[in-house]
Amino acid sequence: MTAYLDHAATTPMLPEAVRVLTEQLARPGNPSSLHTAGRAARRVVEEAREQAAAALGARPSEVLWTSGGTEADNLAVKGLFWARRTHDPSRRRILVSAVEHHAVLDPAFWMAEHAGAELVLLPVDADGVLVVDALREELERNGAQAALLSVMWANNEVGALQPLDEVVALARRFGVPVHADAVQAVGQVPVDFAASGLDAMTVSGHKVGGPGGAGALLARRGLELTPVLHGGGQERGVRSGTLDAPLLASFAAALDEAVRRRPEHAARVGALRDDLVAGVQAAVPDAVLRGPADTARRLPANAHFTFPGCEGDSLLYLLDSAGVEASTGSACQAGVPRPSHVLLAMGVDEDDARGALRFSLGHTSTAADVDAALAALPGVVERARAAGLAGRPGAPVGA
Numbered sequence: 001m002t003a004y005l006d007h008a009a010t011t012p013m014l015p016e017a018v019r020v021l022t023e024q025l026a027r028p029g030n031p032s033s034l035h036t037a038g039r040a041a042r043r044v045v046e047e048a049r050e051q052a053a054a055a056l057g058a059r060p061s062e063v064l065w066t067s068g069g070t071e072a073d074n075l076a077v078k079g080l081f082w083a084r085r086t087h088d089p090s091r092r093r094i095l096v097s098a099v100e101h102h103a104v105l106d107p108a109f110w111m112a113e114h115a116g117a118e119l120v121l122l123p124v125d126a127d128g129v130l131v132v133d134a135l136r137e138e139l140e141r142n143g144a145q146a147a148l149l150s151v152m153w154a155n156n157e158v159g160a161l162q163p164l165d166e167v168v169a170l171a172r173r174f175g176v177p178v179h180a181d182a183v184q185a186v187g188q189v190p191v192d193f194a195a196s197g198l199d200a201m202t203v204s205g206h207k208v209g210g211p212g213g214a215g216a217l218l219a220r221r222g223l224e225l226t227p228v229l230h231g232g233g234q235e236r237g238v239r240s241g242t243l244d245a246p247l248l249a250s251f252a253a254a255l256d257e258a259v260r261r262r263p264e265h266a267a268r269v270g271a272l273r274d275d276l277v278a279g280v281q282a283a284v285p286d287a288v289l290r291g292p293a294d295t296a297r298r299l300p301a302n303a304h305f306t307f308p309g310c311e312g313d314s315l316l317y318l319l320d321s322a323g324v325e326a327s328t329g330s331a332c333q334a335g336v337p338r339p340s341h342v343l344l345a346m347g348v349d350e351d352d353a354r355g356a357l358r359f360s361l362g363h364t365s366t367a368a369d370v371d372a373a374l375a376a377l378p379g380v381v382e383r384a385r386a387a388g389l390a391g392r393p394g395a396p397v398g399a
């Protein structure tokens with residue numbers, strides 16, 4: 001039996017999402033077509049929009065469907081930047097936390113290289129939490145040149161929750177729109193778009209028990225976004241492309257269920273996570289838990305460690321052969337493993353950062369999965385240590 005402990009990379013679909021998807025798959029009709037089948041498909045899409053909006057504390061008109069989290073993040077960064085610059089060319093600075101997912105960081109770097117943006121990476125503390133004072137200083141000094149600010153709701157590697165209330169309050173003072181990538185937060189912590197005061201927020205289907213290839217950018221009413229994709233003018237002209245009614249209906253069903261079940265789910269996986277953390281610390285006393293130690297300040301399903309003297313990829317492959325699937329937490333570039341930018345931003349030195357391993361729990365996780373990981377880990381760490389930092393394998397790892 002395999003213990004799947006990589007739910008932050010992707011989590012199995014929820015039964016209700018599978019049911020809705022299979023029920024819808026064989027139905028004909030492009031939601032933009034005017035005939036009966038097209039109107040029926042449109043109805044499915046609009047009901048999904050209402051369901052997704054209700055789950056996330058948004059209005060239906062604020063939901064822009066995308067192909068996933070990556071596209072929504074790209075639309076937020078590029079679309080907000082270009083829309084702001086149209087009105088005020090002096091607003092060139094893109095402010096992002098140094099621990100953003102590559103789906104935010106890379107568009108921001110790209111805009112700096114190709115679109116005249118100035119990139120400002122905001123520092124985090126040793127727990128991976130944004131240093132709010134640094135943001136305040138940046139805004140006080142250069143707020144009039146800020147085009148947008150993007151700070152994730154929760155970090156995908158170390159699970160740190162970010163101080164979004166303070167971020168939004170500060171940004172408001174300077175008239176800077178705020179985007180948050182909430183891909184990892186939804187279904188684990190309460191997420192309410194209206195209450196958050198955010199201008200834009202990213203969600204993704206396959207992280208909440210929905211299908212891959214579906215996501216959304218929530219954009220507050222009146223927020224100007226320049227399109228990244230041009231074509232048929234779907235989604236308020238902001239995101240062209242034929243909408244996939246079955247996929248979106250399934251995504252919305254997953255969102256609804258994940259959000260409704262969140263309190264009990266978070267309590268259950270949080271307890272499993274506590275057992276896992278305690279077990280790892282007992283079995284490998286020099287393992288270092290990364291991210292906030294205070295469980296109220298981190299995602300309930302995340303446990304991230306560094307193991308001194310180990311290579312994360314070795315740990316991953318050795319655990320995999322023992323039937324335990326985990327992650328180093330960061331994707332490698334073109335097959336070359338690099339220490340995580342998140343850990344480096346937290347001040348972890350390169351050697352320690354190489355020994356990263358992330359366990360992430362989800363709706364199918366059981367105590368047996370945790371036991372399997374704890375049983376395998378001491379031997380795996382010993383072997384990874386013996387191999388040392390030499391001869392690192394280089395196969396890509398996800399999310």
Ligand SMILES: Cc1ncc(COP(=O)(O)O)c(C=O)c1O
Binds near residue numbers: 009067155
């Ligand atoms: C925080 C975060 N943002 C964005 C993404 C990308 O989402 P998607 O896989 O839907 O493109 C991920 C997935 O790894 C993520 O963890």
